Amino acid sequence: QKEVEQNSGPLSVPEGAIASLNCTYSDRGSQSFFWYRQYSGKSPELIMFIYSNGDKEDGRFTAQLNKASQYVSLLIRDSQPSDSATYLCAVNNAGTASKLTFGTGTRLQVTL
């Protein structure tokens, strides 16, 4: 079983719609959860992090965490073509300090 799992996609949504990206993880001791965005040919960049159960909103982005279900998601409201990218879920564990384990990413396509 992979430590961090994501659907590879592509996930296709029309412009203006809500995109929902999902991630599950296997380590119950995981403390913090990160969403990185990676454009084709570029390096990953952090969008959001969350470490408490519930929702965390930042502009058009909302991260949702459910530790009991070992599930984290990212919602993108009013999706724009510029949101088309691969979204990487990353998980760390306080016992391993700064070490992150990444999922393989979900490719999002926002269509006009």
Next chain:
Amino acid sequence: DAGVIQSPRHEVTEMGQEVTLRCKPISGHDYLFWYRQTMMRGLELLIYFNNNVPIDDSGMPEDRFSAKMPNASFSTLKIQPSEPRDSAVYFCASSPGLAVYNEQFFGPGTRLTVL
């Protein structure tokens, strides 16, 4: 700050040759990470350093890979001898310190092709 700097940006080499990738982390960051990204395996952590000391190298695939951090502003990842299966994008990242939510800042990556 210029961000994390990596060189070269592209490297094409022949099987059996030695390859050295270089990284300059963001000034003041205590942690440095080396990752490898492929389509099949995604982004994999190879090794990371704290204050120039290797902390976890469990992701280094085999003895052909080695990494050093001689000072706070420079790190190298060396592959000797290189093999075609080493072809990937290699990222260096740095982080300011130990925290539950510490962000890792990635360099632009080095695209390695081993023929």
